[in-house]
Amino acid sequence: MSDQQQPSLFETRTGPDPKGESWSQVFARRMQSLLMGYPIHQMVARGESGHRPDWDKQNFTFLALQVFDSVFARMAPGVGSGATREELIHDLRPYILGLQGELSDETVAEIVDFLLDNLMNEGRGSFERQAVWLTEDEEPKPYTFRFGLLKSYHDPDSDQFIIRATTEAIHLYLRMLDQPIEDEQISNLFILHEQVRRGRINRARREVERTMLLSLEYERYIEGMLRAVRRDVRTVDWVREVTPKIEEAHRHVRRLIKDQGTVLSELKKELTRNSDRALQQVIRDLIEYLELCQRRHMELERRILAAGPAFLEEQAYQRFRSMARSPMPDLNEQVFLPSLELSDKVLRPHLKSISHTMLGPQIQRILDLNIFIDKLLREDGNNEVFLDEEEDEDRLPIMNMFNPLEDQLEEKLAQIVNRVDVAPVRLSELLQTGRDMNLEQDQLSVLGVSFLQSYHARADLLGLRVYKDGKPLDDPDFMGDDLLIRRAYDPENQA
Amino acid sequence: MAEEATLNDMAYAAGRLIAFALKSAKPHRDSDYKQLIDRYIHEEPFAEGVDAFLEGMNLKILNETTQSLQVGLVLACTANASPFAPNIESHARGLSREQQMAMGVIHLAVMSFYYPQVDDDDDDEFRSRSGTPSEIAGEIREICEALQTAHQQDDSDSDAMPNQIRLAYEYYLALQPAPARAGYYGKTTQIGLVHHVLNELYRNGFLGLDGGEGVNTRYVSLPKYRIYVRRMSSHQMAQMVRKARMAMNQQPEDGAVIAVDTRD
Numbered sequence: 001m002s003d004q005q006q007p008s009l010f011e012t013r014t015g016p017d018p019k020g021e022s023w024s025q026v027f028a029r030r031m032q033s034l035l036m037g038y039p040i041h042q043m044v045a046r047g048e049s050g051h052r053p054d055w056d057k058q059n060f061t062f063l064a065l066q067v068f069d070s071v072f073a074r075m076a077p078g079v080g081s082g083a084t085r086e087e088l089i090h091d092l093r094p095y096i097l098g099l100q101g102e103l104s105d106e107t108v109a110e111i112v113d114f115l116l117d118n119l120m121n122e123g124r125g126s127f128e129r130q131a132v133w134l135t136e137d138e139e140p141k142p143y144t145f146r147f148g149l150l151k152s153y154h155d156p157d158s159d160q161f162i163i164r165a166t167t168e169a170i171h172l173y174l175r176m177l178d179q180p181i182e183d184e185q186i187s188n189l190f191i192l193h194e195q196v197r198r199g200r201i202n203r204a205r206r207e208v209e210r211t212m213l214l215s216l217e218y219e220r221y222i223e224g225m226l227r228a229v230r231r232d233v234r235t236v237d238w239v240r241e242v243t244p245k246i247e248e249a250h251r252h253v254r255r256l257i258k259d260q261g262t263v264l265s266e267l268k269k270e271l272t273r274n275s276d277r278a279l280q281q282v283i284r285d286l287i288e289y290l291e292l293c294q295r296r297h298m299e300l301e302r303r304i305l306a307a308g309p310a311f312l313e314e315q316a317y318q319r320f321r322s323m324a325r326s327p328m329p330d331l332n333e334q335v336f337l338p339s340l341e342l343s344d345k346v347l348r349p350h351l352k353s354i355s356h357t358m359l360g361p362q363i364q365r366i367l368d369l370n371i372f373i374d375k376l377l378r379e380d381g382n383n384e385v386f387l388d389e390e391e392d393e394d395r396l397p398i399m400n401m402f403n404p405l406e407d408q409l410e411e412k413l414a415q416i417v418n419r420v421d422v423a424p425v426r427l428s429e430l431l432q433t434g435r436d437m438n439l440e441q442d443q444l445s446v447l448g449v450s451f452l453q454s455y456h457a458r459a460d461l462l463g464l465r466v467y468k469d470g471k472p473l474d475d476p477d478f479m480g481d482d483l484l485i486r487r488a489y490d491p492e493n494q495a
Numbered sequence: 496m497a498e499e500a501t502l503n504d505m506a507y508a509a510g511r512l513i514a515f516a517l518k519s520a521k522p523h524r525d526s527d528y529k530q531l532i533d534r535y536i537h538e539e540p541f542a543e544g545v546d547a548f549l550e551g552m553n554l555k556i557l558n559e560t561t562q563s564l565q566v567g568l569v570l571a572c573t574a575n576a577s578p579f580a581p582n583i584e585s586h587a588r589g590l591s592r593e594q595q596m597a598m599g600v601i602h603l604a605v606m607s608f609y610y611p612q613v614d615d616d617d618d619d620e621f622r623s624r625s626g627t628p629s630e631i632a633g634e635i636r637e638i639c640e641a642l643q644t645a646h647q648q649d650d651s652d653s654d655a656m657p658n659q660i661r662l663a664y665e666y667y668l669a670l671q672p673a674p675a676r677a678g679y680y681g682k683t684t685q686i687g688l689v690h691h692v693l694n695e696l697y698r699n700g701f702l703g704l705d706g707g708e709g710v711n712t713r714y715v716s717l718p719k720y721r722i723y724v725r726r727m728s729s730h731q732m733a734q735m736v737r738k739a740r741m742a743m744n745q746q747p748e749d750g751a752v753i754a755v756d757t758r759d
Contacts (some may be wrong), residue, residue, distance in 0.1 A: 364517065365585035366554075367699040368572045369602060369723045370730070372581040376599030377659045377732060455561075 024134035031131060036172040038129050039149050040064050043118035055111060057099045066095055067115055071150065071165050072213060082153070082162035088112055116163065121148035167220040170213065182252050185214045189259045196266045201274075201282055208289045215256075215293045219300055222249055226307055246307055253301045260294045412437050413447060417462050424484035427451060427466075451485055463487065508534065509545045516556075516568035517579075519700045519719075532568065536561055553577030557722050566718040571726070586695055594682060596663035597670075601692045603736040604635040606724045609716040611740065623716040625705040629673065631714075632689040634740075636672070639664035641739040660732060686710075696720065 040061065047060035070091040074083045083091075089112045096108050103111075121127065128146040135141050149169035152161045188211050195204040225245065264287060271283045339347060416433050419425070427448065434447050454464040466485055512531040522529040535542050549555055553574040558564045572580040587595050608631055609623045626634075642664045670685045681687045693714050696702045701720035705713040716724075727733050 363578050365581045366517075366570055366572060366579045367581050367586055367695065367701070368570075368579075369606075369701075370727055371572055371575065372586060373599045373602050373727070373730075373732075375581070375583060376587065376595045376602070377657070377663070 022136065024136055024138055027134050031133065035129065035131055036168055039119055039121050039147070042127055043115065046118060047114060054103070054107060055100075058096060058111065059099070060115070063092060063095065063111070063115055064119065066092055067119065067150070068165060068169060071163055072170075072216070082164040084160050084162060085112065085116065088116070088163065116150060116152075119148060119150040119169075120152065121146060165216075167217070167224060170217040170220060182218070185211070185218060185252075185256060186259070188214055189256065189263065193259070193263050193266065196263055196270060196286075199270065201270065201279055201286070205282060205286060208286050211260075211293055212289055215296050219296060222300060222304065225249075226303075226311070242311070243308075246304055250301065250304050253297050253304065257294055257297050257301070260290055260297070264290050264294070409439070409443055409446070412439065413450060416447065417464070420464055420485055420487055422487045424467075424486040427485055430485065454485070505541055505544055506548075508541065509548050512545055512568070513548065516570050520567060522565060522567050528567070532564055535568075536564055552579065554579060557726055559722075563718060563722060569719050569722045571723070590682065593662065593666040594688065596659050597667045597688060598692060599732075600639070600660060600663040600667065600736065601635055601689055603727075603730075603733050604638045604740070605631060605689075605692060605696070606727060606733060607638070607737045607740045608634055609720065610724050611737075611744075623721075625713040625715040627707060627711050627713055628686050628690040628693055629710065631693065632672070632686045635667065635689060636685060637743050638736060638739050639667050641743040642736070643668070645739060645742065657732065660735065 043064060044060040047055065047058065050056060067088060070088055071083045074081065074087065089109055092112055092115075093108055096111055097103060126146060128144050130142055130144050132140045132142050147166070147168055149166055149172065150163050151166050152163050154160075155162045188207060192204055192207040192211060195201075195207060267283055267287050267290070271280060271287070274280055274283065339350075342350075412434070415437075416430055419433065420430070430451065431444060431448060434444050439447065450462065451464065452466060454462055455466040464485055464487060508531060511527070512535060515525065515528040515531065520528050522532055535545055546556070549570070550573070553572055553576055554570050555573050557569040557571045558566075563569075570579070574580070583590075583595065587598060590598065608626060642660065646661060667685060667688070670683065670688070672685045674681060674684045674687060682691055693702060697704065697714060701717060701723065702714040703717050705715040707713040
């Protein structure tokens, strides 16, 4: 477990661990330890600079530690756990008033806000810190970084802002950057176990609080690792680097859950063995604390188990994006320069096909004068172009020139038309029928024209067809008598 | 199977025919086109298929007679939603609103220039006159003045005359008749606008060239234009312009009639 490297807080290191630590790595870790409290120092310097004379007696280092105490006590696994601003004001109020009893409630709230603003190190008045790291070649290299010790989240359930400690704050609070968390957790549990077994319940209480903080930190550590992997899947060797780490973490969490179970059962035994009420209360608190830790670890185990598929998927996704980009050729090197050497004859068809592919079909607008003139002369603000359908109806059928036909004539026309069947009939026979019906000369003309209209399929209204059978036309005055007329071919009837 | 093949063959032929029509191809130059038109005239299922296909694109064929079909299909849009419908962008890009309205009146006046009588557009044998931009611009000036006179004299008619027409002729009359420099065809003079309209008609196959160069190019009307003019003849504004033109011709003693071309 000790070969597992402590994650760097200020840079993402995903490369394989070198055997033993180089000086630059040791230096970096120590520098981190020194700098971790920087937001607190900065806050204390600001708070005690005397810019608010009414706060002069407050000790901001002390208040910062109280803030962390309150926040840690309220942090549990899952979203929504943490301290709200009101809770912090409630917790800190006695300490602030203890030093300056005359302060009003508003001033207390102001002090708490001041503390939170500075420890979060966000927004207006945020500060950065320049530090010097050593590179692998032990060359000094400056870095600028900014971090906060607290962070606020919006909790959608309660619609409140919840304040939680960041990973940096947990590290700082435990002062244990030089020691792997896993070892610390195991040894801590061991101590706890021994103390419970020996009946030192009051001492065990301190160890349980420590267990709590350690489990918080371990959760953050695993989360940070997973997040770093997700952020840049491509630089990570999933099989060789991440899988062993996850396996390790999983084994560790399993062991913690098991060990905590052992301690819990010991505690429960103690609970039945002791009859002192005060002591029983303490043991109950301990059990509650430990069960919280256990729940946290179970949650963590679930997340670790889900990590494999999630990150393989992420990897596939990120790989796919990079592949989609890669087939794009280098336009200058691979396309433009070689094309300069082609002859015009060879190049021209290529260019044509490229431009046709790229541009797609182009619509050549028809200069429809009717629509266009209507558009040109449209009333302002009226973009609708009216199309007068009646106007077309007036034009197309020649029949309408004689409209309105007398009903009688129309009836007679229909009678004559109905006589025509698929077998052709001569126009003169049809006209003779009309004469037999005592039609006048004008009406006969209309009859003739109505039939002749069927010469063109598009203008036909009667469902007839007119054609010539090649014989010469006898009547020089009326050119239609010898035309043949038959019922039009109707595919539906044929079928 | 066989039915499907027939259908596909017909769809292919219909597509080719419509493509020819959209390209404004000439049947007398392209025997394929001519064959397809013959098929359209004589084969009713094919004609129905083509019509339905066109209807789907909000197009229709304007040719009414077999004879007029011989010059090639004349397509028109049945709705503004057609992808082929003309718009200001495609044919009057960069013109101001006044210029657009003047352009509309010029279009109507050009129609009445080539087909002065109501019946002219019905007569297949009618041979149109030809005109240069300056002749036509001069005549349009007369028409606009006649419109103005009609507007001023007759109060009852003034209600009937749309506001756009009034604005259009006022704009046209306010324009400088001819450009200051020879050969300059901007759209800010009467001749410039008329030239723009004629050129647009020429490029879309409505007008043909009849000799002359530059300013003196003569334009004659083509059958396609006649088909369109016939469609437009019942248009209210077209009738208005035609009436103004006839009123103008009835009083030639006013003088200043430049472009009453009696060539035809």
